[in-house]
Amino acid sequence: MSGGIQFLPPEASSLAPQVDWLFYTLLAFSGGLGLFLTALVIGYAVKYRAGSSADRSGRVARNTPLEIGWTTATLVIAFALFGWGAYIFVQRDHPPADAIEIAGLGKQWMWQFRHAGGQREIDALHIPVGRPILVTLGSQDVIHSFFVPAFRVKQDAVPGRSTRVWFTATKPGKYRLFCAEYCGTAHSQMLGTVYAMEPQDFAAWLKQEGGGQSLAGSGERLFSSLGCSGCHDGGGTVRAPNLRGVFGRPVALSNSTTVMADERYIRDSILQPNKQVAAGYDPVMPSFDGLIEESELQEVVAYIKSLSTQEGSR
């Protein structure tokens, strides 16, 4: 964040150079085409200005190879640019499996982040460089948008939904975090700082922050205080699926389709249990929509996920 005129923010993520290359190529392509067309317009305007002695007999001369040539060439270029952009987009949408997960929550008007160990921060996000970071985003009120220009990533946080964004920071430093979706009076003050740190510094930071209860631990507490365990831990009168190991596996539904039990499925199961009913069970689970806060939902989802990732070790 130094002075002087900056055309683009620093490139501080593994994605940033790729995005910039695409951007510069698009700029060169459309700039070149724009200049070429402008030159033709000006050239002809001068040539055929009123009173000039240019030939106006209106000869029609077609050049079929030339026409086919430029149509094909621009088509190929346009598709190549599309393919290139799509490749980056798909990559941006597929976090590596070993990414470090952080729960992010947008609310009027601040960003809250919670690490797996329970460390919580407001308008600040500490991350290690060189490791993929996956931020799952929720919103407590209206649409916000998580935007870190130096990382070239932007992702909406939408109420009632879980979205995600991932990146690998490449350079230690402080980077601006914006909310890029107008979200009310203090939208312009919804700013934060991303602290990209060397891994050992990050480990030290995590330790120093402590954190107390882990995210999944808080979720486990909610799981019993909200009454989920009454049905789901067996022993009760209601027959409900055991959630151990459900995350990341395909689930058979009562309508004979199968769905991958990802974050969205877990979330929907809690807020709209009747939308997708697990095969072999009665649709008796009540909706927790309105009874559970967004941040609590993130904790419960973290807990249900932990039931799968720590399989056997618990």
Ligand code: HEC
């Ligand atoms: C009244 C009993 C009951 C309560 C309370 C309850 N559930 Fe359920 N839950 C069920 C039943 C029955 C199903 C299977 C039918 C269905 O999918 O709706 C289910 C399905 C689910 C699923 C999908 C599991 C799968 O294998 O597909 C998840 C996730 C889930 N519940 C989480 C929760 C959470 C979290 C809570 C607490 C906030 C909760 N449930 C509270 C009865 C209950």
Ligand SMILES: [Cu+2]
């Ligand atoms: Cu906002």
